[in-house]
Amino acid sequence: MPRLLDLGDGALTLEFGDRIDPALSAKVMASRDALVGEALDGITDVVPTWRSLTVHFDPLRLGRQRLADCLLRCADALMQKSALATRWQIPVCFGGEYGPDLDAVAIATGRSPEAVIETLCATELRVFLLGFLPGFPYLGELPEWLHLPRRATPRGVVPANSLAIAGAQAAIYPWASPGGWHLLGRTPVRLFDLADTGRPALLAPGDNLRFTSIKADSYRQFQVAVAAGELDASHWRLP
Amino acid sequence: MIEVLAAALPASIQDFGRPGYRHLGMPLSGALDPEWMRIANALAGNSASAAVLEMRLVGPRLRVHQPLAIGLGGEFSATIEGRDGTRRPAANWCGHQLAPGEILELGNLRSGIGYLAASGGFRVPPVLGSRSTYVRAGIGGLAGRCLVVGDRLDVGPDLPASVQRLGQAPRLDTGPIRVIAGPQAEYFTAAAWSDFLGAEFTVTREADRMGLRLDGSRLEHEPALGTDIVSDAVTPGAIQVPGDGKPIILLADCQTVGGYPKIATVIGADLRRLGHALPGQKIRFAAIGLDDALAARRAAATALEHCLAAMLPAAREFNLDALYGANLIDGVIDAGHAD
Numbered sequence: 001m002p003r004l005l006d007l008g009d010g011a012l013t014l015e016f017g018d019r020i021d022p023a024l025s026a027k028v029m030a031s032r033d034a035l036v037g038e039a040l041d042g043i044t045d046v047v048p049t050w051r052s053l054t055v056h057f058d059p060l061r062l063g064r065q066r067l068a069d070c071l072l073r074c075a076d077a078l079m080q081k082s083a084l085a086t087r088w089q090i091p092v093c094f095g096g097e098y099g100p101d102l103d104a105v106a107i108a109t110g111r112s113p114e115a116v117i118e119t120l121c122a123t124e125l126r127v128f129l130l131g132f133l134p135g136f137p138y139l140g141e142l143p144e145w146l147h148l149p150r151r152a153t154p155r156g157v158v159p160a161n162s163l164a165i166a167g168a169q170a171a172i173y174p175w176a177s178p179g180g181w182h183l184l185g186r187t188p189v190r191l192f193d194l195a196d197t198g199r200p201a202l203l204a205p206g207d208n209l210r211f212t213s214i215k216a217d218s219y220r221q222f223q224v225a226v227a228a229g230e231l232d233a234s235h236w237r238l239p
Numbered sequence: 240m241i242e243v244l245a246a247a248l249p250a251s252i253q254d255f256g257r258p259g260y261r262h263l264g265m266p267l268s269g270a271l272d273p274e275w276m277r278i279a280n281a282l283a284g285n286s287a288s289a290a291v292l293e294m295r296l297v298g299p300r301l302r303v304h305q306p307l308a309i310g311l312g313g314e315f316s317a318t319i320e321g322r323d324g325t326r327r328p329a330a331n332w333c334g335h336q337l338a339p340g341e342i343l344e345l346g347n348l349r350s351g352i353g354y355l356a357a358s359g360g361f362r363v364p365p366v367l368g369s370r371s372t373y374v375r376a377g378i379g380g381l382a383g384r385c386l387v388v389g390d391r392l393d394v395g396p397d398l399p400a401s402v403q404r405l406g407q408a409p410r411l412d413t414g415p416i417r418v419i420a421g422p423q424a425e426y427f428t429a430a431a432w433s434d435f436l437g438a439e440f441t442v443t444r445e446a447d448r449m450g451l452r453l454d455g456s457r458l459e460h461e462p463a464l465g466t467d468i469v470s471d472a473v474t475p476g477a478i479q480v481p482g483d484g485k486p487i488i489l490l491a492d493c494q495t496v497g498g499y500p501k502i503a504t505v506i507g508a509d510l511r512r513l514g515h516a517l518p519g520q521k522i523r524f525a526a527i528g529l530d531d532a533l534a535a536r537r538a539a540a541t542a543l544e545h546c547l548a549a550m551l552p553a554a555r556e557f558n559l560d561a562l563y564g565a566n567l568i569d570g571v572i573d574a575g576h577a578d
Contacts, residue, residue: 005422008504009532011474013422020469045261047472049496054472056261059507059533060540130264131470131496134376175376192263194366194378201263 002027002075004068009059014071015052020168022141024051025128027075029085029206034077038070048205049129050138087238088202088209090172090187092163093219098186101151105165105182109145117213119143120184125170127207135174135192135201139209142168154180161186163211174201185213188222189236202233210238241307241357243390244342245300251372251448252361252380252392254290260367261495267475268371268379268491271352271448271514274543278409279312279356281547282334284399289360290370292386295352296517298345299386303337305395308402310334313353316346332409334402334553350411351515359395373492375449403550415525417509418478419532423468423500427480431458435502435524440486442520448492451516457484458502466500473497476505476513488513508535 005013014031017024028048035046035055042062047054057067094117095102106113125139132138142165150166155178158164162173164181173179174191191202203209214222225231253276256269270276270293277287291312292299298315310333311317317329320342329335329343337343345355363370363381372380381390427435440455458480460466466482472495473479479487479499488505489497490513503526505513516522527535 006419006504006529007422007472007474007501008419008476008506009529009536010476010507011472011504013471015422015471018469044258045267047262047495049469049471051469052471054474056258056472056474060536064529064533129470129496130262132264132494134260134263134265134378136264200260200265200367205262 002031002072004071006064007054009064011054011056012064012067012071013052013054014075016075017051020050020128020140022126025126028053030077031071031074032205034074035071038074040067040070043067047129049131085206085208086204088207088236089238090189090209090211090236091214091218091222092185092187092211093214093216094185096216098216098219099163099184101164101182102184105146105148105184108148111145116146116184119146120165120170121211121213123210125209125211127203127205127209128169129205130201130203132171133173133175133177135203137171137191137203139170139172140168142170144168148182150180151182154178155183158183159186161188161191163187186219187211188219188226190226193233196233199233202236240304241392241394242302242304243299243386243388243392244302246386246388246390247299248295248297249385249447250292250294250299251374251385252290252363253293253371254369255288256371256491257367257369257373257379261472264495265367265378266373266375266492266495268369268373268448270354270371271491272354272511274511274539275312275352275409276354276356277543278332278405278546279310279354280360281550282310282312282332282403282405282553283308283356283358284334284397284402285310285356285358285360289356290363292355292357292361293352294345294348294355296348298348298353298355300345301343303341303343304339306339306398307337307394308334308358308399309337309343310356310402311345311353312356314349314408315353316349318344318346320344330404333404334399336402351517357392357394358399359397362393362395375492402553404553405546406549406551409546411512411515412509415523416512417506417527417532417535418503418524419506419529420503420526421501422471422504424502426460426464426468426500427502428459428461431460431484431502434458435486436526438523440522440524442516442518442522444518446516446518448490450487450489450493451513453486453488453522455485458486459484460500464500467498468500470496470498473501474504476507476510477501478503478505490514506532506535508532508539
C-alpha cells in the first residue's frame with residue numbers, strides 16, 4: 001500500500017516502496033500522469049523518483065488534506081502508455097578519450113570492450129528520474145553482468161556529455177561535474193538547453209532511450225551541427 | 240548601470256526562485272529570506288518580485304552610473320560617498336536616492352544576509368522564468384555566478400517619485416526552529432529523537448546557499464534500517480542525517496533529490512531564519528504539527544503585509560550633489576522630490 005509522508009508543510013510525498021524496482025517506478029509515473037490531469041491550483045512542482053512522487057505546493061492556496069485525498073486517488077491509477085513519454089536514440093562515441101573507463105569496465109566484467117558497447121546499445125533504457133544536476137537522467141536498468149561499484153576515487157571533473165555507469169544505472173552528465181561513475185563514452189546531444197523554455201531538459205522521467213555507437217568523426221560532425229543550431233531535440237526522437 | 244568596485248564575499252542576484260522545474264533536477268534557488276527581499280524592493284519602490292542582490296557577511300562597494308533609488312533590507316553599516324568624497328551614512332530599512340558617480344559601500348552585515356534592491360530591479364536575462372543565480376550549474380543571475388570586481392549591472396530605468404522607510408526594523412524570531420517530523424522519522428532511534436529535540440546544535444563553517452552542516456549530538460540511525468535510502472525528493476528545510484550522524488539542513492540551492500534519511504523538515508515560516516545563520520550560531524529544534532505550521536505561515540504573511548503597509552516616506556536628505564547630478568543627466572528626478 002502506498003503511504004503519504006509530509007516533507008514539511010509545503011510538500012507531500014506519495015511513497016510506493018523503498019527499493020529500486022521498475023514496477024514501483026511504473027506506479028509512480030502513472031500517479032504522476034493522473035495528478036497532472038487533475039490540474040490542482042497551488043502545486044508548484046511534481047517530482048517523481050524511483051519509488052515515490054513528491055508534490056511541492058503552497059499550503060496557503062491548496063489545503064494539505066485536499067492534496068492528500070487527490071494523491072491517494074491518483075495512487076490507484078493504472079499505468080497507461082503515457083502521453084508524455086518519448087523514445088530517444090542517443091548517439092555515443094565510445095572509448096578512447098571520450099570513454100576512458102571502457103577498457104577497465106571490460107576487464108572488470110570479463111568481456112571485450114565491443115561486447116560492452118554492443119550490450120549497452122541493445123538495452124532499452126528508461127529514464128527513472130532527473131536529479132543530481134539539472135537534466136541529469138538516472139537510466140536503468142543495465143544487465144546484471146554490467147553492474148559495477150562506483151570508482152574507488154571519484155574524478156574531480158567529469159566532462160559534460162559523458163555517458164557513465166554505476167550499479168544498475170547509467171547516466172549522462174549534462175554539465176561538467178565531479179563524479180565517481182565509470183565513463184564509457186560521450187554524446188554530442190545537448191541534454192539541457194536553457195534556450196528551450198518549453199522543454200529545457202531533453203529527457204523526462206518515463207521516457208525510453210537507446211544508445212547507438214558512432215565514430216569519432218561523426219561525433220565531431222554532430223557536435224558542430226548541434227552548436228550551429230542545425231539539430232534540435234526532434235532529431236534524436238524515435239517515432 | 241552599477242559598477243562593482245569591490246566584492247569580498249559572495250553576493251548574487253536572486254528573486255523568488257525557479258519553481259516548476261524540480262522534476263528536471265533544477266533546484267528552486269531564490270532569496271534565502273524572501274520577506275526581507277520584498278521589504279528591500281518596497282523601500283526602493285519596486286514590485287515584490289524584482290531581482291535583488293543578496294549578500295552574506297560583507298556587502299560590496301558599488302559605483303552608480305545613473306540616477307537610482309535603492310532599498311536596504313538588512314542590518315548593514317552602509318555609507319554613500321558623494322562625488323566630492325564626502326560620506327554620509329545610509330540608514331538601514333530605508334530607501335535612498337543616488338546620483339550618478341556616487342559610491343555605495345554596503346560594509347559589514349550584522350544580520351547574516353541582507354538585500355539591496357535597485358529601482359527597476361537588476362535586469363539580467365531571466366532563465367526559465369527567474370533571474371536567480373544558481374552557481375553550481377552556472378545558471379541565471381550575472382553569467383551564473385557571484386559578483387566580481389569590474390562587473391557592470393544593468394538596472395532600471397524606472398525611478399520612483401519617492402523612496403520609503405520602515406517605522407520599525409523587522410526582527411527575526413529567536414526561539415527554537417520549528418519542524419515537522421519525517422519523512423523518514425522512523426530511521427532514527429528514540430535516543431536520536433531525544434537529542435534532536437533536546438540538545439543544542441552549532442552551525443559549522445560548511446554553510447552556504449545549498450545548506451548548513453550542524454555539529455552537536457550524533458543522531459543514531461536505527462541499525463535495522465541503515466543510513467541510506469533510495470533517493471527521494473528533498474526540499475529547502477529538509478534535515479538530512481548522513482552516516483556520521485551530523486544533521487544537514489538544506490537551503491534554497493539544494494539538489495532536488497537525496498539519499499540520506501530526513502529526520503524532520505523545517506516549517507515554511509521558519510526557513511528564512513536559517514538563511515541568516517552564521518558559523519558558530521546555536522540552533523535548537525521543536526517539533527510541531529501541520530496545523531500549527533499552517534497558522535505560523537498565515538501569521539508570517541499577515542505580519543509582512545502589515546510591515547509593508549506601515550512604510551513611511553523616507554526623510555529627505557539635503558544633498559545638492561544628488562540633485563544636480565540627477566538633473567544634469569536627464570531631468571528624470573524632480574528636484575522637489577529628490578529624497
